[in-house]
Amino acid sequence: MNLFADIRGLVIASLDAMVADGTLPEGLATGAVSVEPPRDATHGDMATNAAMVLAKPAKMNPRQIADALAAKLLLDPRVSAAEVAGPGFLNLRLEASVWQGLVNAILTTPTYGQSDLGQNQKMMVEYVSANPTGPLHVGHTRGAVFGDALASLLDYAGYDVTREYYINDGGAQVDVLARSVYLRYQEAHDVTVEWPEGSYPGDYLIAVGEALKEKVGDKYLNAPEDEWLAEIREYASEAMMDLIRSDLAQLGVVMDSFYSEKSLYGTGLIEKAISELDAKGLIYRGTLEPPKGKMPEDWEPREQTLFKSTAHGDDVDRPVQKSDGAWTYFAPDIAYHYGKVQRGFDQLIDVFGADHGGYVKRMKAAVSALSDGKVPLDVKLTQLVKLYKDGEPFKMSKRAGTFVTLRDVVDAVGKDVTRFHMLTRKNDAPLDFDFDKVTEQSKDNxxxxxxxxxxxxxxxxxxxxxxxxxxxxxxxxxxxxxxxxxxxxxxxxxxxxxxxxxxxxxxxxxxxxxxxxxxxxxxxxxxxxxxxxxxxxxxxxxxxxxxxxxxxxxxxxxxxxxxxxxxxxxxxxxxxxxxx
RNA sequence: GCACCCAUAGCUCAGCUGGAUAGAGCGCUGCCCUCCGAAGGCAGAGGUCGCAGGUUCGAAUCCUGCUGGGUGCACCA
The missing domain is CATH 1.10.730.10 (Isoleucyl-tRNA Synthetase; Domain 1)
Structure with missing residues (x-):
């Protein structure tokens, strides 16, 4: 039950009747006719712009249309008053019984508010998708909360929603993770180690190193890297995903599926996606210009395989292969989204952090190209979260040393407060999160x-x-x-x-x-x-x-x-x- | 240099996709508990919707150009 939709239906039917009796000419488009709450409640219960929208195409005075429409609407028992106002608004008042009936409907219809807007279309919401190299932090938390609420909202509105997490487990950062775990493994054997620049020194890997010791004993203690890297990669990223899954559980976020980047390799899906683009004439060998105004120090022209993303709205074409022939990170991303299209999703949504704003156009270009423009991709960027405590900017973490984790936040204020507060701001606006204010018991909160x-x-x-x-x-x-x-x-x-x-x-x-x-x-x-x-x-x-x-x-x-x-x-x- | 996001009350922010006199909380002023929870409510003051043009019946909302802030800009993911 949706009263506004019901009354809009009544307005449309009345307009049809006016066409039938010759008050209005035939062939008018009524798509722009809306029925909405008036800005000022004293104007009435609902207002329609029908007369103003139709005045021009009907070549009639809006007030003339409004008067005739008002007469028609008043015939309906639900409508108690219909007044023309301003430039041609028609303000409606409804009988008290309509509102009383609404209360009854809410109590007898457990699904009140749900909608068939989505027509059961298959909708994929991809969110979080953090690298499996450590616990989730505050930024991820906002993305997780936003993506999860958006997915629930779409589900409520009648879409067939799939929540998915894309695991970036194919790249070099997982090698770094594996080496960091190896160091913790050595430490578990009482070996004193040094932490090179760029490794992950967080405490959360200590337990992983110890667990690895339990599992393999001293097998890898003095072994060269090529003997243990592959296995420890696997082991470490599994451990990190377990950690991430439990972080998400703290927030009440449950994914429908986790999709591994690594699983794309060796299946031919990347090659297939790229050849699909090639078949559309969107893949070529070429050399990119250096970005103007910000010349990288080690710039040198390189011939690479490029995706002609400019044909689908991007600013420059993007490389899919490095100069040595290996795939860039973009290639598996293309393949992953190609897979989404192949899996039959009607619409895609990606939730990224604001620092990924630069990838929006190329991802949209890829999806547009791969689906021939049939599958829309909406990318929602979540802006930064600024943390405060006692009104002062707050950083530092008990566990990770460098960042505030999801767990820190949830432990401090709870799942419900975290979620609600992070949703009281548009996703594209920065968010202040004050540990004291969000738990304050007042209407300020x-x-x-x-x-x-x-x-x-x-x-x-x-x-x-x-x-x-x-x-x-x-x-x-x-x-x-x-x-x-x-x-x-x-x-x-x-x-x-x-x-x-x-x-x-x-x-x-x-x-x-x-x-x-x-x-x-x-x-x-x-x-x-x-x-x-x-x-x-x-x-x-x-x-x-x-x-x-x-x-x-x-x-x-x-x-x-x-x-x-x-x-x-x-x-x-x-x-x-x-x-x- | 380019792209994306943002700019609304002193502060923090909404504004239903182009509608009527631009709203809420905080702060400020003044009220309301012999009463189901005052952890609330009511009222008042407070605005050139960053600036300048444009589109039309009508613009905070759409277009263009500025100003100011954030983010990101080959072969990292």
């Missing part, structure tokens, strides 16, 4: 404020049960909602009516932060209604000795809690039953 609203409803319901009132959903659904007649109550129902519409807007824009802001607004409405009870006893939720009215009022706030719980569910946050 959206996490708390929304949780408080949910807990408040639960609290009232517990009180009601104590007073002997049946507040089961089945009973509430049968309550006499005609008793919800006060403007303040209807206003809350109106906010609830926006939920399905908001889900669609957020899903279309790939913007989960909209959910968080909506929940804050909804919580605010609930707190407001609560306090109205201070001045006006008739607005208190519990009405002594009047079960029918109490149940109607609780039906309303129970609906609020249902929507808050649904929204928090999308964000991956557990609704609070009570505040402590």
């Amino acid at each position: 959206p996490v708390f404020y929304v949780q408080y609203a949910h807990a408040r409803v639960k609290s009232v319901m517990r009180k009601a049960v104590d007073a002997g009132v049946d507040v089961s959903d089945a009973t509430l659904a049968g309550a006499d909602l005609g008793k919800l007649s006060h403007d303040a109550e209807i206003a809350v129902a109106k906010k609830l009516a926006e939920w399905p519409r908001l889900v669609e807007i957020a899903a279309k824009g790939h913007e989960p932060h909209r959910i968080a802001f909506y929940l804050y607004d909804l919580a605010s409405d609930l707190h407001g209604l609560w306090n109205r009870g201070n001045d006006d006893v008739s607005l208190r939720f519990l009405q002594d000795g009047d079960n029918d009215t109490t149940q109607a009022k609780i039906a309303l706030i129970r609906s609020v809690s249902v929507v808050i719980a649904a929204g928090l569910g999308i964000l991956g946050v557990t609704p609070a039953e009570e505040m402590r």
